Amino acid sequence: xANGKINLINTGISIVDESWGxxxxxxxxxxxxxxxxxxxxxxxxYAMAGIEQKEVCLYFTSMRPxxxxxxAASVDFDLQTHMDNGELIVVKVTPPLDVYESGNxxxxxxxxxxxxxxxxxxxxxxxxVFDELTYFVGFENITLLQQAFLRTIESIExxxxxxxxxxxxxxxxxxxxxxxxxxQYTTAIIYLQKGEGSRGQGGKATITPNIGHxxxxxxxxxxxxxxxxxxxxxxxxxxSEMLNPSQGQGFQQSVIPTAQAYPVAPHGNAVNAAAPPQVxxxxxxxxxxxxxxxxxxVPMTHTNQYSKEEFNLILNNQVxxxxxxxxxxxxxxxxLDPQAEAxxxxxxxxxxxxxxxxxxxxxxxxxxxxxILVLLSKxxxxxxxxxxxxxxANLQSNDPNFIQRAFGLIYSYSYVSNASTENADAILREVx
Numbered sequence: 001x002a003n004g005k006i007n008l009i010n011t012g013i014s015i016v017d018e019s020w021g022x023x024x025x026x027x028x029x030x031x032x033x034x035x036x037x038x039x040x041x042x043x044x045x046y047a048m049a050g051i052e053q054k055e056v057c058l059y060f061t062s063m064r065p066x067x068x069x070x071x072a073a074s075v076d077f078d079l080q081t082h083m084d085n086g087e088l089i090v091v092k093v094t095p096p097l098d099v100y101e102s103g104n105x106x107x108x109x110x111x112x113x114x115x116x117x118x119x120x121x122x123x124x125x126x127x128x129v130f131d132e133l134t135y136f137v138g139f140e141n142i143t144l145l146q147q148a149f150l151r152t153i154e155s156i157e158x159x160x161x162x163x164x165x166x167x168x169x170x171x172x173x174x175x176x177x178x179x180x181x182x183x184q185y186t187t188a189i190i191y192l193q194k195g196e197g198s199r200g201q202g203g204k205a206t207i208t209p210n211i212g213h214x215x216x217x218x219x220x221x222x223x224x225x226x227x228x229x230x231x232x233x234x235x236x237x238x239x240s241e242m243l244n245p246s247q248g249q250g251f252q253q254s255v256i257p258t259a260q261a262y263p264v265a266p267h268g269n270a271v272n273a274a275a276p277p278q279v280x281x282x283x284x285x286x287x288x289x290x291x292x293x294x295x296x297x298v299p300m301t302h303t304n305q306y307s308k309e310e311f312n313l314i315l316n317n318q319v320x321x322x323x324x325x326x327x328x329x330x331x332x333x334x335x336l337d338p339q340a341e342a343x344x345x346x347x348x349x350x351x352x353x354x355x356x357x358x359x360x361x362x363x364x365x366x367x368x369x370x371x372i373l374v375l376l377s378k379x380x381x382x383x384x385x386x387x388x389x390x391x392x393a394n395l396q397s398n399d400p401n402f403i404q405r406a407f408g409l410i411y412s413y414s415y416v417s418n419a420s421t422e423n424a425d426a427i428l429r430e431v432x
């Protein structure tokens with residue numbers, strides 16, 4: 001905002017820039033579409049447009065880092081360079097599907113939304129992309145969803161961050177209700193619809209305003225082009241009749257029809273209709289085959305353990321934060337002498353589990369051979385001592401001399417960010 005005036009910013013999404021002149025600075029936008037419709041590509045194009053305008057972008061993703069880099073390269077976006085320069089902060093998130101096993105999953109989801117705000121406060125970006133938010137809004141209590149989502153986006157808007165949240169297309173009435181209750185609080189919606197028989201080669205896009213953007217709703221075909229990404233046809237003559245947002249759910253459904261896949265529904269998918277085998281006489285009749293039990297299809301759990309590639313990405317983000325804000329961090333390396341496993345004193349599996357139990361979810365973990373790396377987002381001289389104390393409690397054995405024998409074969413090294421800190425590769429070369 002300049003001189004009390006809300007500014008429009010270029011988005012890199014031509015249907016938006018040509019029709020509306022861009023997004024409102026500090027606005028909240030939602031991009032909805034099925035898989036393989038170009039949602040992530042558009043998110044990258046939006047981030048790239050911000051970097052071209054010298055803005056820092058915070059990008060949440062559940063994709064593997066290498067996959068995201070490959071996709072970015074397909075639109076001529078050098079992800080690694082911009083990450084190294086501190087212009088792009090990529091945050092790896094793990095879908096919280098395990099929360100549905102808890103007694104009250106909604107409370108956990110509220111905490112996940114709060115964490116988004118905490119990360120925004122930490123990095124202070126100008127733009128935000130969350131790809132994708134679907135898994136984080138599967139509330140059973142819709143009123144609580146409204147309150148939590150509104151509180152989240154208002155906190156981010158107060159920091160003048162322009163946000164783009166990506167959602168999967170709803171497939172069930174319950175999922176549709178979730179989407180309807182989210183989009184009513186946003187500035188506008190971008191809806192992607194794959195063309196019939198297009199096999200991922202394009203479709204139709206509709207942009208619909210909730211607040212402002214008085215030019216109205218627009219619809220236009222789109223396609224994919226190498227090194228350009230999602231390309232929209234000119235919106236000239238494609239303006240749709242402006243719908244009244246006060247129409248509520250009917251308004252949203254006119255833009256977002258029922259679709260084929262929406263993975264967030266907490267009550268699982270349809271029961272497998274295959275005929276079960278003959279029941280054994282040893283099984284009581286009150287039991288039923290587990291094939292008939294409704295399940296969540298994606299077996300992913302929230303974890304703070306990352307692959308070496310993912311850990312490198314996270315460490316680079318921490319270096320960028322240190323260079324831009326001066327906030328130090330600590331990297332602890334713990335090495336298990338292979339002789340400890342060979343002698344049957346402690347296995348690497350036991351050691352890794354004990355370290356995991358000794359950490360909170362905020363502390364990042366990577367296991368590489370016989371080395372465990374632990375990243376703390378602050379400099380703490382006592383961090384190693386505290387970790388060893390917890391490790392002593394979690395690495396158990398009936399042997400009274402076990403700790404002395406095991407700890408004699410475990411080695412540690414602490415690295416604290418300093419003026420000579422360059423990047424993740426240089427740090428890992430020193431540590432490993």
